[in-house]
Amino acid sequence: MHNIKSSAFRLRKQGKSYNEISQKLKVSKGLLSYWFKKLDWSDKIKKRLIIERKQKDQERIEMMCQKNKERWEQWREEARQEAKKEFLKLKKNPLFITGLMLYWGEGDSKIENSIVRLANTNPEMIRIFSKFLQKICNIPLEKIKISLVLYPDLDKNECKTFWSKASGVPQTQFAKIQFIKGYHPTKRLLKGICNIIVCSRALKEKIFVWLKLYQDKLIED
Numbered sequence: 001m002h003n004i005k006s007s008a009f010r011l012r013k014q015g016k017s018y019n020e021i022s023q024k025l026k027v028s029k030g031l032l033s034y035w036f037k038k039l040d041w042s043d044k045i046k047k048r049l050i051i052e053r054k055q056k057d058q059e060r061i062e063m064m065c066q067k068n069k070e071r072w073e074q075w076r077e078e079a080r081q082e083a084k085k086e087f088l089k090l091k092k093n094p095l096f097i098t099g100l101m102l103y104w105g106e107g108d109s110k111i112e113n114s115i116v117r118l119a120n121t122n123p124e125m126i127r128i129f130s131k132f133l134q135k136i137c138n139i140p141l142e143k144i145k146i147s148l149v150l151y152p153d154l155d156k157n158e159c160k161t162f163w164s165k166a167s168g169v170p171q172t173q174f175a176k177i178q179f180i181k182g183y184h185p186t187k188r189l190l191k192g193i194c195n196i197i198v199c200s201r202a203l204k205e206k207i208f209v210w211l212k213l214y215q216d217k218l219i220e221d
Helices: 002-013 018-025 029-036 040-090 094-106 123-136 156-167 201-220
Strands: 115-120 145-150 193-199
Touching: 002 018, 002 029, 002 040, 018 029, 040 201, 094 115, 094 123, 094 201, 115 123, 115 201, 123 156, 123 193, 145 156, 156 193
Parallel strands: none
Antiparallel strands: 115 193, 145 193
């Protein structure tokens, strides 16, 4: 045991951790803790090892974040390249152009939030954009959500039925209703505001590419 203890002290002074010493000498970490407790030089080694471990952990986390960032950017770039190919096939499709123009005028413009959202009070616009999502963007109906903004005096069930019929989206896919106070004496929103939503960064990347390509086409023409 004396030889093992001497070897343990030698390894500790070399800056080895309890785990490393325990594995090498086949002694418990509890025994090592007993041998090294109240030794200032061992305590200094412990603190240094903790700092080094934190630095390594931070470097590993930063490396993982960088790899994830690169992987997501590659994935987004693939979506953008796919959109360019699709544009050539879709640019003369009336539903494609109509859906793009609706989003250009009424859609969410922040690409970072990965939310494709169009808000309007016109049921025909909501109906057309729903068709655009399903027939052009190939979004399954169950992936489309509806969010309503209503005045407190409106019948929420009546409004949900109205917008479900307009969008073709079942009421089970409606989010919690947001109520706003006040109303205009002449410009009444009789059925509130409907938000039709799809959570997809890939689709949003595509829509932004399509819009840019169509804008360039209009300018060239």
